[in-house]
Amino acid sequence: MITKEDSLVHKLNFILNKIPFAVLLEDSNRRLQFTNQNFCQLFNIEAKPEQMVGFNCAEAAEIVAPLFKNPEEFLNRIDEILEKKVAVNQEVIELANGKVFLRDYLPIFNDEVFEGQVWIYYDYTSTRRMEYENIRHKEFYERILHNIPADIAVFDKNHRYTFVNKIAIKDDIIREWIIGKDDFEYIQLKEKDINIAKVRRALFNTVIQEKNPQEFVEENIKKDGDVQFNLRRMQPFFTEQGEVDYVVGYGMDITSIKKAEEYIRRKEQNFAQIPDMLSIVVVIIDKALNIVFANSSFESVFGYPPSEIIGKKIEEIALSDMVSIRRDIELYETNAITEDAPKEFQFKDKYGSTKYLTYSLMPYERADVAETNYALFFNDVTDQHLAVSELQKIIEKERRLNELKSGFVNIVSHEMRTPLSVIQSSAQILELLNGADRVTKELLTLHTNRIVSEVGGMENLMEELLLVSKIESGKIEFKPFPQNLSSFVKTLLFERYSPYNDGRYMRFEERGTLRELAFDRVMMQHILNNVINNAFKYSSGRKPPVIRLRYGINKISIIVMDFGIGIPEKDRQNLFKAFSRASNVDGIKGTGLGLLVVKYFLEFHQAKLRFKTKVNTGTCIIIDMIENPALDV
Structure with missing residues (x-):
């Protein structure tokens, strides 16, 4: 008679054998009361779980200790946990072979009487490697962004900061604080004009609505009362569906350009003395585009002293493209207007180095000769350009x-x-x-x-x-367990290929001593269906294909041979790529994805695929299934 208690125990055993963790239950004398198959697999124990009941777990721990990176520490830690009898969650343990386990410990008390404990182990190796790799990549890209000499910030769709580099906010505490906040909170913290945040929000909304970048010049009053001009740009980036995913903002200090332009406009009468005091390059050309003046900064940028280019045409100052300047001059002469925004171009200086400049053009009337001249203001933005380029x-x-x-x-x-x-x-x-x-x-x-x-x-x-x-999104489950591969293949052939749709039957052969193999039934069915179907499909009108199971040493090989069209040599290297098909299929239907899926599923099993092929002779696919690999189950 089966009691309710027996039924409950049976159900608990069933559940514990199905969960994807290694479970070990000990009594108060450290005698093993229960363990599951996952525990045996995790520690490469050949005995079945039921055969281990009654084992002395303290002695077993001494036996398996050499598997761990620090055996003595492993044993001491067990003693420490058992002495405290306090639950332990997700304790990291490193193995000698480089693997990493997580361990949970749960003491069992009944009316405050200690009756034993449960140990639970998880294979954490792949997850930990991924975590380390993600951290490494994150630190790598952040290090680059932090060292680019430009203000860089990344916003989510709600205009909240998700990243700010050290150039934009030098204070580490504030830079960490601002993540998840917006400009209104930042302006409030810094006690600045709230209109700065309003302007930024309006431009951000324009970027989101129009899905186009926006550029603007921002004026900031510094603590010393001086005005700082920043040329800022908000650049949207999109999802596959065309929606804005995030916005990158970056800015450059153009205070020197703005101030120079304003200063020159106000002090034109003192122009002859002022240009040499400026850090930017100033060049003046007459109506015939001859150079009549260049300040001392010209040499530091272009490599020539001003005296060498006075009286020469503008093209002779080594600019690679003068179309833009000529166009601005023609625009002024016809419409009396020009664009105020700086324009960028690149050129090679006297020494062959590539540089990037921005320039602005300002026409003015020279009273001494009664004609229009043009002042060109050049600013070396090579460093900023390289930063933006990165x-x-x-x-x-x-x-x-x-x-x-x-x-x-x-x-x-x-x-x-x-x-x-x-x-x-x-x-x-x-x-x-x-x-x-x-x-x-x-x-x-x-x-x-x-x-x-x-x-x-x-x-x-x-x-x-x-x-x-x-598969690529990691949403497919891998469920291997030991089973009869021979029966599995025979059933598949009977249900799907007896016969194939052209009337042919596949011949089945076995060699070696039959034994069980751990594999996932769904994945194995997909693997075999693909290679068997290909064997039939690409050998139409010829001898039927053959499938053979060969039981070798530490592996079982699945061999599928056909006598069909074979694979041309030029197509073999692309055999397992998406949408790649051989050039001699001649209208035979196929998706070009089957072997890619086979490759993925074989990787789950840590199996290898080889093939031999000859055009118009046939193809032999060989799948080597390794017995008892360290599968992540």
Whole structure:
């Protein structure tokens, strides 16, 4: 008679054997009362869980201690935990082979009487490596951004800061505080004019609504009363759906340019003395575009002393492109207007070094000669340009990733176009036949079958795409357990390939001593279906394919041989890439995703795939399944 207690124990044993953790239950004398299969697998114990009941766990700990990085510390820690009898959660343990486990400990008390404890172990190796890698990448890119000589900030869609570099906010405490805050909170903290935050918010909203970058000059009154001008730009970045994902803002100090322009406009009568006091380059040209003046800063930027270029044409000061300057002069002469915003260009100086400059053009009337002259103000922004260029490289990297995704979608759309055309044409023919006087059953069946076939092909493509997406996003479960591979293959052949749709049967062979193998049934079915179906599909009209199981030393090999068209040498290196198919398939249908999925599923099993092939002779696929690999279950 089975009591309720027996039933409960049975259910608990079933549950504990199914959970993806290694569980060990000891009594108060450290005698093993229960363990599950995951525990045996995690510690490479060949005995079955039920055979271990009654073992002395203290002696067992001494045996497995050499598996850990510090055996003595491992044993001392167990003694310490047992002495305190206090629950322990997610304690990190390092193994000698580089793996990392997490350990939980739970003491068991009944009416304050200690009755034993539960130990739970998890394989944390892959997760820890990913965490370290993510931290390393984050620190790498932050180090770059922090050292770019420009104000850089990243905002979410609600205009809240998600990153600020050290150039923008030097104070570490404030820079950490501002994450998740907005400009209104920052302005309040710094006791600045609230209108600064309002202007920034209005421009940010424009970026979000119009999905275009915005550039503006911001004036800030410093503590000493001086005005600082910052040229700021807000650049949106988008999701695959075209929505704004985040906004990058960066700014450069253009105070010197603004002040120089304003100073020159106000003090034109003292122009001859002022230019040499400026850090920017000032060049004056007459109406014929001859250089009539250059200040002392000219040499530091262009490499020539001013005396060498006076009287020469503007093109002779080594600029690579004078189209923009000439266009501004022509615009002024025809419409009497020019653009005030600085423009950027690059050139090579006297020594061959590439530099980046911004320039502004200001026409004015010279009273002494009664003609219009033009003042050009050049500012060396090479350092700022290189900083922005580094940021753009990071942004370009993200853009390329988005383009890869878009290319993926474009390829899929091309794969869908042909079957849709076939379905449409067959549907139109059926519509015409519906009104005809004499319609044969064979004709209706032909076009109906074409539609069904193409819909099936589209379904296969979508299923493959969804499967690849699940795999790449880590949303697919891997559930291996020991089972009879021979029975699995025979059942698959009987259910799906007895016979194949062209009437052929696959020959099944076995060599070696049959034994069980741990594998995931769903993944293995997908692997075998793909390679078997390919063997039939690409050997139409020839001898039927052969599948053989070969039980070797420490591995079981699955061999699938066909006598078909083979794979050209030029196509072999792309065999496992998405949407890649051999050049000799000649209209044989396929998604180009099957072997990619096979590759992913074999990686789950830590299995290897080899192949031998010869055009017009056949292909042999060899899958080596390693026995008892350290699978992450």
